Amino acid sequence: MKTESDTNNAPRALKQPNTPNVVRNVAGQPNDYRGVLVFAERRGRQVQKIALELLGAARELADSLGEPVIALLAGSKIEDTEAQSLVAAGADEVVLVDRPELSVYLTEPFAATLTAVIRDKKPSICLVGATTIGRDLAPRVAARVGTGLTADCTGLAIDPESHNLLMTRPAFGGNLLATIVCPEHRPQMSTVRPGVMRSLDPDPTRTGRISRFDLDPSGADNGDNRGNGDNRDKVTILETASAKVEKKNIEEASILVSGGRGLGSAENFDKLNELAQALGGMVSASRAVVDSGWIEPDRQVGQTGKTVRPDLYLACGISGMIQHIAGMEDSDYIVAINKNPEAPIFNYADLGIVTDVNKLIPALIEEIRAAKKQ
Amino acid sequence: MKIVVCIKQVPDTTEVKIDPVTGTLLREGVPSIINPDDKSGLEAALTLREAAGGTVTVLSMGPAQADLALREALAMGADNAILLSDRAFGGADTWATSLTLATALKKLDWDLIVCGRQAIDGDTAQVGPEIAEHLGIPHVSYVSEIELDLESSHSVGNPSQSGSLQPRAIIVKRNFEDGWQRLRVELPCLVTTMKDLGKPRYMTVSGILGAYGKEIPVWGLADLGIDPKIVGLAGSPTRVKASFTKGAKQAGRVYEVDAQEGARMIVEKLKEKFILGR
Numbered sequence: 001m002k003t004e005s006d007t008n009n010a011p012r013a014l015k016q017p018n019t020p021n022v023v024r025n026v027a028g029q030p031n032d033y034r035g036v037l038v039f040a041e042r043r044g045r046q047v048q049k050i051a052l053e054l055l056g057a058a059r060e061l062a063d064s065l066g067e068p069v070i071a072l073l074a075g076s077k078i079e080d081t082e083a084q085s086l087v088a089a090g091a092d093e094v095v096l097v098d099r100p101e102l103s104v105y106l107t108e109p110f111a112a113t114l115t116a117v118i119r120d121k122k123p124s125i126c127l128v129g130a131t132t133i134g135r136d137l138a139p140r141v142a143a144r145v146g147t148g149l150t151a152d153c154t155g156l157a158i159d160p161e162s163h164n165l166l167m168t169r170p171a172f173g174g175n176l177l178a179t180i181v182c183p184e185h186r187p188q189m190s191t192v193r194p195g196v197m198r199s200l201d202p203d204p205t206r207t208g209r210i211s212r213f214d215l216d217p218s219g220a221d222n223g224d225n226r227g228n229g230d231n232r233d234k235v236t237i238l239e240t241a242s243a244k245v246e247k248k249n250i251e252e253a254s255i256l257v258s259g260g261r262g263l264g265s266a267e268n269f270d271k272l273n274e275l276a277q278a279l280g281g282m283v284s285a286s287r288a289v290v291d292s293g294w295i296e297p298d299r300q301v302g303q304t305g306k307t308v309r310p311d312l313y314l315a316c317g318i319s320g321m322i323q324h325i326a327g328m329e330d331s332d333y334i335v336a337i338n339k340n341p342e343a344p345i346f347n348y349a350d351l352g353i354v355t356d357v358n359k360l361i362p363a364l365i366e367e368i369r370a371a372k373k374q
Numbered sequence: 375m376k377i378v379v380c381i382k383q384v385p386d387t388t389e390v391k392i393d394p395v396t397g398t399l400l401r402e403g404v405p406s407i408i409n410p411d412d413k414s415g416l417e418a419a420l421t422l423r424e425a426a427g428g429t430v431t432v433l434s435m436g437p438a439q440a441d442l443a444l445r446e447a448l449a450m451g452a453d454n455a456i457l458l459s460d461r462a463f464g465g466a467d468t469w470a471t472s473l474t475l476a477t478a479l480k481k482l483d484w485d486l487i488v489c490g491r492q493a494i495d496g497d498t499a500q501v502g503p504e505i506a507e508h509l510g511i512p513h514v515s516y517v518s519e520i521e522l523d524l525e526s527s528h529s530v531g532n533p534s535q536s537g538s539l540q541p542r543a544i545i546v547k548r549n550f551e552d553g554w555q556r557l558r559v560e561l562p563c564l565v566t567t568m569k570d571l572g573k574p575r576y577m578t579v580s581g582i583l584g585a586y587g588k589e590i591p592v593w594g595l596a597d598l599g600i601d602p603k604i605v606g607l608a609g610s611p612t613r614v615k616a617s618f619t620k621g622a623k624q625a626g627r628v629y630e631v632d633a634q635e636g637a638r639m640i641v642e643k644l645k646e647k648f649i650l651g652r
Contacts, residue, residue, distance in 0.1 A: 043552065104555075107503075107513065132550045136515045139468065139500035143507035148469055148611030151498035166615065172387060172495055178617040185611040231512040234560040238545065242553035249551070255649065279650075297570070298551065303497065312649045314640075323387070333647055334626075335640055341630060351643050352628030359633035367641040371650055 033186040036062040037123035039114060040071045040086055040094075041133055043105070044242070047073070047082050049252070050129035052089045052199035054192055057156050058127055059090035059200060061165070064158045068092040070121055074113045076103035080210075087208035090200050094210045095121070101232070104240065105133050108232040111140040116215050118145055123187045125165050127156075130191035138191050148182035149189040154196045154307075155179075164188065170303065170326055195251045195307045196330075243298075248282060249306075250299055255281025256310045258301055258328070261288040262317025262338055268358050269294045272316060275361055278368045284308065286318050302327035317357040320345025375428035375522075375538060377419045379452070379488045380475055380505070381412040383436050383443035384495040408443045411490030415567035417574040418520050419488050420451045426522055427538030429453040431482065435463060435474055441590055448585035449577035456482075460594035465607030468496075472504030474605050477598045479509060486544065487564040491516060502566035514559055515566040519547035523558060 036058040040051035055071060062069045071091040073083055076098060083094040095117055101109045114137060118126060128134040130152045142149035155168030159181070165188040167180045182188040250256060257276040263269045269289060276283045283299060290300040301308050303323035313331035318324060320336070320343055328334070329348050336349035337357045346352040353360065385404045408416075419430045432447040434440045435458040444455035458478050466474065479487065487509075489502035499515065506513030523543035546565055548555045559565075577585075595602055603609060629639065644650040 105550075106557075107515075132516050135499045136503060139498075139503035140507050140513070142500070143469065143472065143504040146611075148467060149498075149500055150612055151468075151496075151500055171497070171617070172385075176617055176619055179615045180612050181615045182612045231510075234512045234563070235514065236558045237555055238558055239556035240553065241555075243551075304494075312644065312647075333643075333649065335643070337636065341628065346628045349628070350626035351640065352626065353636035353639065354628060354630040355633050355636045360636050363633045363637035364640055367637045368644075368650065371641050371645065 031186065033122045033124040035068045035070050035121060035123040036065070036125040036127065037118065037121060037187065038069065038071045038091070039126070039128040039134065039137070040073045041129050041131060042073060042075045042078075042082070043133075045075070045077065045079075047085055048129070048131075049199070050131060050134075050192075050194045051086065052202075053194065053197040054127045054129060055086060055090040056199040057192065057197040058125075061125060061156060061158055062092075065124070065163060067124065070095060070123060072097065072114060072117050074099075074102050074110060076100050083210045084204075085202065087206055087210070088202040088204050090206075092208050094208060095213045096210065097213050097215065099215070104237065106232070106235055106237070107136055107140055108235065110137050111144065112232070113215065114141045115144050117213060118187060120213070126187040126189045128189070128191050130193045134191050138189060142189050145187075147185040147187060147189055148180075149191070150180040150182070151191050153190045153192045156190065156192070156197075165190070193307050195309055250282055250284045250301070251306050251308055253282040253284075253308070254311045255279050255314075256284045256301070256308055256312070256328075256331075257281055257314045257316065258284040258286070258318060259289055259294075259316045260286040260318030260324075261292070262319065262340075262357055263289075264317075264358065266292070266294040268361075271358075271361050275314075275316075275365050275368075278365050278372075279312070279314075281310070281312070281314075286321070286324050315345050315349070316361065318345055319343045320348060375422065375426040375486065375541060376431075376484045377422060377428065377486045377488060378431045378433055378479060378482055378484045379412070379416045379419045379447070380501075381416065381432055381434050381443060381447060381490070382409045382493045383407070383434065383440040384409045384493050387494045406439065406442070408446055409490050409493045409495075410569045411492060411494075411567060413490070413574040414569045414571045415488040415490050415565075416447055416450060416452065417572045418567055419486075420575065421572065422486075422520065422522065425539070426541060428485075431456065431484075433475065433478060433482075434458065435466075435471060435478075437464075438592075444590050445585045445588075446577060448588055448590075449581035450575055451578075451581060455588070455590045457590055457592045458594075458598070459592050460605075462595045462602050462606045462608075465610065466605060467610035467612045468498055468500040468504055469611050470605050470607075470609040472501045473508055473609065474598065474600065475501070476505045476508035477600050478593060479505065481598070485541075485561045487511075487562070489564065489566045491566045491568050499566065502564060506564040509564070511562050511564055512559055513564040513566070514546050514548050514557055516549040516568060517546045517565045518549050518554075518568050518571050520565060520567075520571070521545050 038054045041048040058069045070093045071086040074097040128138040150167040153167045157166045303326045309330045311332045313334045315336040334349045335351045336345040337353045341354045430452045431454040432452045492499035522541045
């Protein structure tokens with residue numbers, strides 16, 4: 001049992017003073033940081049779509065730099081075909097780290113792995129998906145290796161003069177776009193919004209090197225200078241639950257019927273299901289609707305929700321707050337229905353209908369059914 | 375149990391409008407609020423204190439005006455507040471911000487640090503995990519429930535007086551896009567909280583009165599004893615190279631028609647685009 005004086009001690013976890021562990025990359029000087037490293041996210045023994053999107057972006061960046069694309073695939077019981085799929089998607093080299101403690105995501109084992117690979121491969125750029133895994137992992141690793149990190153990028157390019165990575169991201173609730181650089185530290189790290197970058201068409205004839213990377217099982221070489229390797233024993237999983245598998249992600253839908261507060265009630269909102277079914281699409285929503293509890297948060301489109309890019313985005317009773325626009329403006333074809341002709345959504349719509357949305361929906365369902373019979 | 379909650383004062387981005395002519399941000403008159411995820415984190419901390427006893431300290435880095443956000447937190451029920459404010463801290467990116475906050479945290483005594491998942495003005499979600507790394511403690515992000523691991527708790531202080539529970543661990547619910555985990559995390563640790571963790575309580579009248587009488591210490595560069603080269607803009611690995619507002623995409627046609635006609639027009643367009651009938 002602890003004594004009173006124990007608990008009055010300064011924070012107990014601190015082992016050593018924290019010294020910034022900064023890698024200075026002197027501008028204009030040659031440096032040995034080369035390659036674009038992609039953290040290939042894997043869940044439930046499956047490489048995630050975001051990994052392929054990042055490889056698509058990485059390929060383009062690497063080609064303009066004349067550097068290789070390296071993918072890190074970390075997990076347990078990884079199949080050869082998974083690594084090959086990363087080569088087909090653009091990787092020149094796949095680094096496999098296959099360890100039992102990597103079967104399910106936990107911060108510390110993955111942070112140790114990515115840190116060790118960064119220290120070994122010394123990439124100039126490191127891309128991680130802006131998912132609930134990537135946005136947990138990347139800051140932990142950036143702080144550990146002592147470099148900058150730009151969150152939720154929606155645009156990546158190489159500056160033709162400095163060869164620095166130009167990382168563009170929405171800021172200020174999506175009202176503003178900012179281009180961020182990390183000129184003197186390597187790697188230049190970024191998390192990238194899912195659904196924004198284009199993956200390449202898989203090319204099974206591409207060739208790449210697949211190598212296994214082993215960490216010291218004692219953790220001696222994979223923590224940091226502050227003994228963070230110890231932290232892996234401090235977090236234990238008591239229970240794991242996955243959301244229903246049949247629930248498709250709105251980011252993957254090619255048709256979205258999206259509802260806003262203009263529908264007026266949860267009952268009216270529910271009618272969107274029938275419309276979505278007639279169109280073969282999914283229902284999504286604005287933040288106001290999610291906040292009202294008419295639908296689950298995973299259907300929210302916008303700055304604090306998901307970025308979607310369907311073939312058709314049908315906005316029903318959505319006024320078009322800038323935070324919402326940020327999540328759907330790249331849709332191929334946008335139809336907006338709103339009774340207010342001044343609603344900002346009409347500035348982004350390819351086709352706008354000013355009318356009572358609750359009257360239009362049943363009429364539209366009928367028209368669609370009639371058209372399908374033809 | 376001693377808890378520190380890191381809060382940020384942010385402009386209420388839902389109130390930010392764009393000038394339709396110039397395309398610039400209209401920030402004037404936009405109210406400042408406690409970042410919503412942080413406020414839920416504070417609520418969770420106050421709830422934990424009700425169960426375990428102890429103290430809740432709020433910590434913020436920002437300009438002198440952030441004092442107001444800290445007073446709001448005191449009025450909600452926090453015991454103490456500290457403001458980190460110095461010209462040298464200005465322009466900090468997440469790395470420099472987290473290092474400054476971590477340096478201040480090393481001067482404090484805590485079992486648990488609570489940060490909001492992300493701030494609505496930056497949306498990076500990076501400062502919490504980076505603080506934890508600088509402190510060398512575990513962190514869990516995207517937390518929507520926190521409870522004490524009572525099996526590993528024991529009381530401290532004189533049991534005959536109102537003692538405080540000293541848990542060795544907390545149990546948290548960690549959210550993913552496609553599910554969740556329930557994790558046991560040993561203290562000390564850091565969690566980042568989501569706003570669905572709980573609706574923040576309102577300030578009470580006595581809380582408000584008390585909050586305005588309290589002194590909030592302001593710590594600057596010298597108080598932290600930190601090298602000016604590693605804080606603020608000077609200590610930030612990242613730089614804003616350019617910022618711009620998005621131009622609206624070429625708007626399409628807008629028609630004021632009745633519902634039946636509108637439905638017919640939509641279906642015509644969808645056929646034209648091969649969205650229907652493919």
